[in-house]
Amino acid sequence: MNASRDPVKDWVVQQYREIFGDSDTARAGKQVDSDGNPTRIGRFTPTSPIAVAGAAAAVYAPRLLPAVDGSETATGLLTQLHGYQWPLLAVAVAAALCAVDVSRYRAHKSTQMLESVVRQTTGHLPRKVIVSLAPGRRAIRRATITLHPGTVIRPKAFDELTRAIEEACPGRGKWEVRVKHEAHKNRILITRAEIIPDTRSPRHKALQAALDAGAILKDAKVTVDSVDDTGVETGFKITFEPSMNSGARGFQAKVDEALASLAGVHESGRTWTTEWTPSQGHLVMRLVAAMPTRVDHPLALVDEDLRHLPYATGAADLTMFWDVSTSSNKPHCLIVGPTGGGKTSVIRTLLTEAARRGIPFVGVDPKMIELDGLEGYPGCGAIVYDALRAAMFVRALHTEMMARNAYIHHKKIEGSQLPLMIAVLDEFFILSGKWQRLAKTGDDETRERLKELDPLGAWADLAVLARSAGIRLLLGVQRPDASLFGGASGNARDNFGTRLSLGNLSQDGALMMWGDSTVGREVDTSVKGRGIALGTDGSPVDAQMWWTPNVDRHPNKWSQLSESEKAIIDGLQPAEAPEFTCYSRELAEFIESERALAKRAREHGDVPEPIVLGDRPVSAAADDDDVADAIPASAITEGMVVLIDDGQGSEVPVTVDAVTVIRDKDTGDVFETTLSINTGGRVKTNVHYGPTDVVFLPVPDRVPATV
Numbered sequence: 001m002n003a004s005r006d007p008v009k010d011w012v013v014q015q016y017r018e019i020f021g022d023s024d025t026a027r028a029g030k031q032v033d034s035d036g037n038p039t040r041i042g043r044f045t046p047t048s049p050i051a052v053a054g055a056a057a058a059v060y061a062p063r064l065l066p067a068v069d070g071s072e073t074a075t076g077l078l079t080q081l082h083g084y085q086w087p088l089l090a091v092a093v094a095a096a097l098c099a100v101d102v103s104r105y106r107a108h109k110s111t112q113m114l115e116s117v118v119r120q121t122t123g124h125l126p127r128k129v130i131v132s133l134a135p136g137r138r139a140i141r142r143a144t145i146t147l148h149p150g151t152v153i154r155p156k157a158f159d160e161l162t163r164a165i166e167e168a169c170p171g172r173g174k175w176e177v178r179v180k181h182e183a184h185k186n187r188i189l190i191t192r193a194e195i196i197p198d199t200r201s202p203r204h205k206a207l208q209a210a211l212d213a214g215a216i217l218k219d220a221k222v223t224v225d226s227v228d229d230t231g232v233e234t235g236f237k238i239t240f241e242p243s244m245n246s247g248a249r250g251f252q253a254k255v256d257e258a259l260a261s262l263a264g265v266h267e268s269g270r271t272w273t274t275e276w277t278p279s280q281g282h283l284v285m286r287l288v289a290a291m292p293t294r295v296d297h298p299l300a301l302v303d304e305d306l307r308h309l310p311y312a313t314g315a316a317d318l319t320m321f322w323d324v325s326t327s328s329n330k331p332h333c334l335i336v337g338p339t340g341g342g343k344t345s346v347i348r349t350l351l352t353e354a355a356r357r358g359i360p361f362v363g364v365d366p367k368m369i370e371l372d373g374l375e376g377y378p379g380c381g382a383i384v385y386d387a388l389r390a391a392m393f394v395r396a397l398h399t400e401m402m403a404r405n406a407y408i409h410h411k412k413i414e415g416s417q418l419p420l421m422i423a424v425l426d427e428f429f430i431l432s433g434k435w436q437r438l439a440k441t442g443d444d445e446t447r448e449r450l451k452e453l454d455p456l457g458a459w460a461d462l463a464v465l466a467r468s469a470g471i472r473l474l475l476g477v478q479r480p481d482a483s484l485f486g487g488a489s490g491n492a493r494d495n496f497g498t499r500l501s502l503g504n505l506s507q508d509g510a511l512m513m514w515g516d517s518t519v520g521r522e523v524d525t526s527v528k529g530r531g532i533a534l535g536t537d538g539s540p541v542d543a544q545m546w547w548t549p550n551v552d553r554h555p556n557k558w559s560q561l562s563e564s565e566k567a568i569i570d571g572l573q574p575a576e577a578p579e580f581t582c583y584s585r586e587l588a589e590f591i592e593s594e595r596a597l598a599k600r601a602r603e604h605g606d607v608p609e610p611i612v613l614g615d616r617p618v619s620a621a622a623d624d625d626d627v628a629d630a631i632p633a634s635a636i637t638e639g640m641v642v643l644i645d646d647g648q649g650s651e652v653p654v655t656v657d658a659v660t661v662i663r664d665k666d667t668g669d670v671f672e673t674t675l676s677i678n679t680g681g682r683v684k685t686n687v688h689y690g691p692t693d694v695v696f697l698p699v700p701d702r703v704p705a706t707v
Contacts, residue, residue, distance in 0.1 A: 038125070107131040110140055113168055118145060118188070121161040122153050127186075140169050140177065143190040153181060165190060201233060203263055210262050211238070216255055218243060225284055232267055236285045246278040249516065249539060259285060273315050276537075288315050293527050296564065297349060297546045299571040306357040307420075311349045312500070312533055312543040320533045320543050322350060322498045324359065324472045326416035330497025330534070331467040335476045336513060337502030339629060339702035342529035342545050343476055344370045346500065347426060349548040350474060354422055355379035356574040361474075362397075362591065363424035364390045366431040370476075371424065373552030375598060378577035382594035387434035388446060389594065390425075391455035396590040397423055397471070398458040403584035404469035418470040419581045423462075426476040432456065433630035433694040440645075456692055463495060478701045480505070480512040481632035481670075500543065502531035508635075514540045548572070629701040633673040633689035634661050643696040644677065644687060653698040657684060 110131045118126050128146040147153075153161070162179045169177050169192075180189045200208075204222060211220040217240035225235035238259075245251045256274040263272050263285065270287040277283065295313050302310045307325035314320045322333050333350065337343035347370070351361050355378055362381035365371040375383040384390045408415055425431065439450050466473060475496065501513050505520040513532075514520060519540050520532040529545035549565040550557055551572070558566070582588035636642060636659050643651040658676040663669060673689040689695070 117164045122157045141192050145188040147186045234287045239282045242281045292544050295544050295546050297548045297568050309350050309353040312545045314541045314543040332473040332496045333498040334496040336480050338478050339700040341502035346545045349546050352572040358578045359420045360578040360580040361422040365426050367427050370426045373550040378574045381580045381591045391453045394455040394458045395453045396587040400584040400587040401466050401469045415468045420470050422472045424474045428477045429630040429694045478629050479631050479635050480509050500533040630694045630696045633693045633695050634670045
């Protein structure tokens with residue numbers, strides 16, 4: 001018959017064994033715990049019983065004296081302990097020692113627990129376990145577990161060890177236990193930290209949780225970068241470990257989209273924008289105001305650097321500018337936009353900004369309506385309208401470039417010491433188309449002259465080499481295409497680092513402009529002047545181009561302007577006209593002759609008066625939006641209507657049935673374009689175009705009207 005177990009007796013026996021040890025195991029020279037498992041932890045020996053016994057003897061000395069009456073030593077000792085001060089001191093010492101023993105006992109129990117947990121989860125017996133004397137009621141304040149050299153703890157076992165320690169030492173919502181394995185020091189550190197209440201906003205938590213759950217950014221941490229007056233976050237800073245992907249624009253765009261979706265619409269209604277600094281391993285999310293629908297030229301210089309020509313307001317109220325300084329890595333500017341998109345206003349903004357900063361300019365306008373208001377403007381050398389004279393100008397500009405380079409070489413000076421000059425070629429494809437038409441249909445003298453001038457070849461050289469000579473090129477086209485850069489398209493395209501597009505681009509156009517087939521394809525065309533521009537970091541951003549009215553002070557133009565628009569023109573007018581310095585006789589003579597021709601045309605020129613049919617006048621001069629455009633042959637798509645030479649000197653509109661473009665497999669440059677046209681018979685007519693050929697359109701290539 002088995003007797004029932006006595007829990008009180010069992011506890012007393014266990015405590016006795018822990019304090020005084022097991023006589024059998026002591027004699028065997030082994031150390032085991034209460035469950036018989038091997039251990040390196042010695043038995044716990046308290047010191048407080050001695051102090052307690054002394055204090056008890058001092059207090060109960062009168063009662064003990066009869067028992068030791070025969071011993072003079074014991075009687076004298078008890079008599080001395082019975083003094084007034086000694087019992088109090090003995091009790092105080094005993095109490096202090098009792099407290100120390102309680103702390104030591106708890107540390108001892110924690111030491112046993114940690115050794116057992118390490119042994120059970122990792123299979124290794126620690127070399128030494130040290131727990132602080134004040135471990136706390138439940139959570140350990142600090143402990144160091146020393147392992148044998150070379151001990152390997154696998155990640156899964158370490159996770160189990162961490163969970164076991166956290167369960168054995170709960171913080172009850174106030175503390176958290178942290179476990180760290182220092183393999184190089186063969187030890188495990190256990191520390192306790194106070195749990196700080198999570199005061200993060202739901203938006204902050206959502207961002208951090210998403211980054212923790214996914215492997216988008218390694219070791220990503222989200223912190224608040226800025227708040228508004230009400231304490232609502234307006235900016236977040238996300239730090240991460242830099243990688244190869246973090247510097248790729250495509251990767252950044254995907255992360256930006258995901259972060260904006262997680263952050264959601266802000267309480268203020270503003271949207272989120274992201275600024276990346278991958279080299280330093282962080283990005284910043286900030287709120288930006290909605291893009292304005294119109295920005296009149298602010299007139300202020302904006303930037304103290306007079307070589308920065310501002311032209312637009314970008315996201316986050318950033319001012320976009322064209323850096324025309326000698327040290328600029330974006331020396332030339334390319335503006336892409338169909339008719340009605342605001343391209344002309346941007347060109348006016350840049351040229352008037354250049355003039356009031358002391359930089360002269362000269363331009364080519366084959367449409368005769370885009371830059372006519374700038375003719376005679378302070379700093380304007382000349383505006384060329386005739387196609388043949390435009391070819392002469394491009395060749396003269398090429399000669400000027402060579403003369404400037406020779407001057408730099410012989411004078412042993414820096415290119416920055418030469419005065420800057422801006423050359424504008426607006427509607428480049430119309431100009432190129434006129435050159436090609438003259439080369440085919442012009443008289444013998446014209447064809448020979450164009451062959452000698454070779455304007456397209458001169459243009460290709462200018463695009464690559466003009467930077468060091470202080471010549472800046474401003475190019476306006478309807479659509480981007482490699483043909484406008486000539487044979488050296490790669491280098492020339494890199495020199496056109498300042499780029500902006502208005503209206504929506506095609507997929508190929510987006511790749512040409514921004515290197516991304518998705519950028520610039522969803523621009524709000526209902527807002528005139530809305531487009532994409534290159535930011536200071538080289539990435540494309542949304543931008544609202546500044547509105548600069550026509551600066552022509554002719555009464556017919558001036559009377560149509562509002563007072564605010566007149567104020568813009570007056571504010572932009574430079575106090576002193578910039579000097580136009582030529583280093584070649586060819587360019588100087590050309591500009592002087594062009595000015596003389598323009599003066600003669602103004603004094604003696606005339607245009608036919610409109611012919612009135614009924615009550616509706618018909619003007620012989622076409623309106624801005626009624627002038628047809630020209631685009632590269634490789635940009636033609638199936639179903640478009642183009643003008644084709646009928647072989648008798650006239651051009652007729654036809655519909656393109658099919659387009660075949662032959663490109664270089666490596667560079668993507670166009671070799672040949674073939675347009676298949678159905679002229680009404682069974683056999684289709686194929687028209688072949690070279691890599692730089694353009695095709696005229698019967699109607700303008702314009703921004704589509706919005707309802």
